[in-house]
Amino acid sequence: MIRIPCPFCGERDHSEFTYGGDGSITYPPLGASAKQWHDAVFQRRNIRGLQTETWHHVFGCRAWLRVERDTRTHEIKSVRAAHPGGQRALDKTP
C-alpha cells in the first residue's frame, strides 16, 4: 500500500485517495484547437521513474494534490497542494 503525506492531513493510506491522472499536463484553453485538446487528453508518456501525478484526498480534506512518485518503487518524492493558493498558505505556515 502506498502512503501519501497529504500536506494538510499528514501521511495517510492511499485508500483515502483517488488517483487523478498525469500531473504534468497543462490543459489548453477551452477554445483551443481539437489537436491541442487531443494531445492534452490522450497523449501520455509511460514513465519508468519519477512521474508527476494528481491525487485527490477524497476521504480526507478533499484537496487535489500534485504528487511526484517513482513508478519503479512507489516512493513518493514530493506532495504539493495543486491549488496555488492552498500551497501559498502551506508555505506561510511555519
Place this chain on the structure above:
Amino acid sequence: MSKRLDTKARIDRGRPLTFHWDGRTLPGYAGDTLASALMANNQRVVGRSFKYHRPRGIMSAGVEESGALVTLGDGNRRDPNVRATTQELYQGLVARGQNAWPNVRFDLGGAANLFSRFFAAGFYYKTFMGLPPFEWGRGTGYWMTYEKLIRRAAGMGEATRLPDPDIYDHVHGFCDLLVVGSGPAGVAAARLAAQAGLDVILIEQDFELGGSTLNRAEQATVDLSDTSVRVLTRTTAFGLYDNGVAGLLQRVTDHLSRPPPDQPRQRFWTVRATQTILATGALERSLAFGHNDLPGIMTISAARCYLNRFAVLAGQEITIATCNDSAYGAAVELAQAGAQVRVLESRTLAPQQLSQRALEAGIEIETNTAPLLARGGKSVEQIEVARGDGTAWRAGGVRACDLLLVSGGWSPVVNLQSHRGATPVWSRENACFLPGESDGSLHMAGSAAGIWGTDACVRSGEAAAAAAARTLGRTAPNVDAPRPGGWHHPIQAIYEIRVPGRRLKSFVDFQHDVTSDDVRLAKREGFVSVEHLKRYTTLGMATDQGKMGNIIGLALMAEALGKDIPEVGTTRFRPPYTPISLGALTGRNKARHFRAVRRTPMHDWNRAKNCTMTDAGLWRRPWYAARGEETLQQAYIREATTVRQAVGLCDVTSLGKIAVQGPDATEFLNRIYSNPFAKLAVGKARYGIMLRDDGLVMDDGTTWRLADTDYFMTTTTANAAKVLVWLEELLQLRWPDLKVHVTSVTDQWAACAVAGPKSRQVLEACFENAADVSDDSCPFMGVLQGHLKNGIPCRIARISFSGERAYEIYVPSDYGPALMDLLWAAAEPLAGCLYGLEALGTLRIEKGHVTGAELDGRVTIEDAGLGKMAAKNKSFIGSALRNRPALNDENRPRLVGIFPKDRAETFNGGSILCRPQTLSGHGEGWITGVTHSPTLGHWIGIGFIAGGHHPWSGKTVIAADPLRKGNIEVEIVSPQMVDPEGTRHYG
C-alpha cells in the same frame, strides 16, 4: 517408533490434555503442538499426498510443513490443510487426516500411486487440453466432464460449507520499528531499538518467544516485559507492502477449547512501520532421493525441536544424512536421549571437532555417504545408501533405521523481503539465496541474512536496530554488522542423490507430488524458465509455497541445463507467507455491513405507506407502493396512470445536490455545461448537460440560481460523487483563479417530486397563501424559496422529468416526513398516489428522457437526442473534442423509441437490435429500457440504433434476445413516444 521422554522440556506436564485424532482419543500436554502430540503417541501416517495418495508423515516442526496437513475442527468450524506442526494442542481438539478414504492409514485412493507414471507433470494439460486425438476445443469439453472426478480424487481437505460462526477484526497499527521474529537477532534488535527510544512492535508466529533457541537443549526464556516493546505472539507477517506497510494475522482464539464469545477468532492487522527488521530465520532444506517422502523422514532440526522443546524422541534407530555442520549437535543430543544414531556425511571429511564429540557419544559416522532410497511400507525401515567419490554416486549397501533425518542446507527466509521487490542473490559459499538489496527502511538480521552463529545473529540484530534508529534521527551505538556465513567447515551442497540406471521416485515438492523426474521432463519439453517450471509442474504452488523443496527444483533445473543456479534464478515470492483465512480478509465487512446503506429521511414514512424499496447504488429508494394484492406491474401502471391523470408524489432525495457559490459561479457553470448559463436569471432553473473532456456526456441535471452568486445544482443519483470530484478537480487544478466553492449538500436536503396535472393544487394546499405558488409566482422552470405551512422552509423548482406539470420540493432533511405528511394530506383527496422508481421509469421512457442506462459513457449529446443543448457560440468542457469526425458520423447509434410490431407482444431490455436477415454479431443497436405504457396501452422500449429512427421508419427490426425471450419483431419510432410537442408540463 517415537515416544515421549521424561526429560525437561517446554511442555507443561502439570496440564495434561486429551485430543481426538481420526476418532481416537489420545493424551498430550499444554505446550504441545498437534504434531508433537501425535508423535508422542507414535502416529506416523498423518496425511495422504495430493496426486498419488502416498502416505505422509511429519516432516518438519514449523510453517514449512509439507506432510502433516490435517483437517481441524468439526461442523461449522471445520478448517482444512492446517499444519499440525504449528497448531497448538488444546483440550478436546478434534483433527483428522485428509485426502484419504476410509482413513490415512488405509487409503483406497492409494491405487493412484500404481499409475503414477501417467500422472507426470503436465498430465492433465496433455490429456485433456489439445493433443490429438483431443484436438483443441474437444479436449476442453472432456476436461469439463472429467474435472469433477479428478478433483474428487486429487485435492486436499474440504472446508465447511456452513456459515462461519466466528468474528474477525481488522486492526490498524503504527510504529517506528516492526521486528518480525523473536529469535536471538529479533530480540536483540527490539531491545536495542527500544533503548534508543523507538516505538517497537515485535511479532512472533509461534506461541512462545525465542525462535530457534526454543529447540535447544539448554532452555532459556525470552522476556521483553522490562522494555517498552509491544509484543504480539501467534502473529504472522504474511505480507510486506510499499511504504512500510505490513499485513499481520494474529490468531487470538485458535488455541482455545472454548473461544470466549467476546473475542475475535483472528485479527487482521495493517501495520504502518517507518522501519522494518526481518529476523525471520532460516529453514532447513530437504534432499531428493528415492522415496524421500516416506513417513519417518524429517529435517534434522525438526527432530531436535521435538526432543528439546516437546520431550519427544522421534525414533529409536536414527540415521542422519547431512552435508553441513548443523547436524552434529542434534546427533549428540539424540544419542544422549537414548537413540542409536548413525551419521551419513556426504562430505569427504567430517568436521573434526564435531565428529570427535559425536564419536564419544557412540555415534557412527560414514563419510562420502548419502541416502539413495528409503524403504518401508508406511514408514521408513531401511535406507539404501550411496557412496560417493566426489563426482558421482554408486550404490553402497543397506542400513536399518526407523527415522531418517536429512539436511540439504539452510535457506534464509527472504520471502517477505521478496514481497517488497528485492531479488535474492545466490551465495555459492553458503549454498543458499541471501537477501538482495532493499531500500533503507528494510533491514535483514540473523540467519535470515545468512548469518549462522548465535552471537553473530545477536550482533546482526543490534546492527540492524542501530541503523534503523539512526535513520529515525536517534543516537545508537556503533555495531558492526557481521558478514553472512559462519560454517566452521564449508557446506557442500547436495540436492539429489541418484545413481545411473536406477529409476527412483524422488520428491521435490511433497505437497504437490512433484518429483525430480518432473523437473527434468519440464526441461525436455522446453519449460526451462523458472516461472514456466513452476506453472508446468506446480512446483512450489501448494499451500507451503515450496519452503522445503523449491531450491532443489531450481538446482535440478540448473543441472539439467548445465548452468549455475544464479543463471536460472528464482521465482518471486508472493503474499501470503503462510495461508490466511478468508474470514480474516473479510473482517466485519459482511452481511449488512458489507456496504453502507443510505436511507432518505422519508424512509420510514415511505415504508409506512406500503412502499416496496429497491437498491439504487447505496440508496434505498421507493420502487412501487402496491395497493391491496397488486403486483409490481399492476402497481406501476396504476401509479404512472395516476401521474398522467391526477398527481403523484415521489421521494427523490437521493439526487445529488451541490451548492455552487462565489463571485465566479456563473462563469464556472457556463464553462462546465454545454448549454448557456451566463444569462440564467435569479429565481430560474435550467436543465444542463455536462460533457467530459473527450466530448462524451458525463451527467445531466438542473441548476437553480438562488441568488447572484449562489447556485443549487442537482445531479443524477448515480453520479453525485463523481460530479463533485470533477468540479473540485476543475477548480483546484485547472481554474484556480475562479473564486468558486462547491459543497455537497445531498444529505442536507430532503426532496419530493410532485407531478401531474393536479400538482399545483397539491402545492397550493401546502402554502398558507395559495397565490405563493401561482403560475405567475412559479412559472415553468421557476424557482421559489419560502415557507410551507407549519413554517417548513423550502425551495421549489417547477421542473419535469415525467413530462407532466411537476415540481421538485426541497426541505431541510429533518423536515422530510413533515413535508410528506403535508403533501399527502393534499394529494390524497385529489385521487393522488405515491409512485416509485418503476413508474418513474415508465414516465420517462414514454417521454424519451435519458438516465444512466442511456448515458453510459459512450454517448454524445447528439446520440442522446439533445444536440440542441450544445451551445454554438461558447466554448465549454468537451466542446473541442466533441467535434471529432467519428463522433459526428450520421450512422452512430442514436436514441430511439421501440414498439413491438404486434402491439400485444412484449420484449426485453438488453436485447440487441438486428436487421431481420443478420441475426448475429453486434447488431445495429440495443435496448436500454422496456416498460408498459399506460398512455399508449402497449409495451414500449427505449434504446439506440444506428442513424436514429428516421432511416428505420417503416422497416421491421428484430429485438434479439437469444438467451431469454427469443426474437421479437419491433418498429423504431421517435424517442418522444408520448406528448412529442411537450405541452403537458404547462397543463
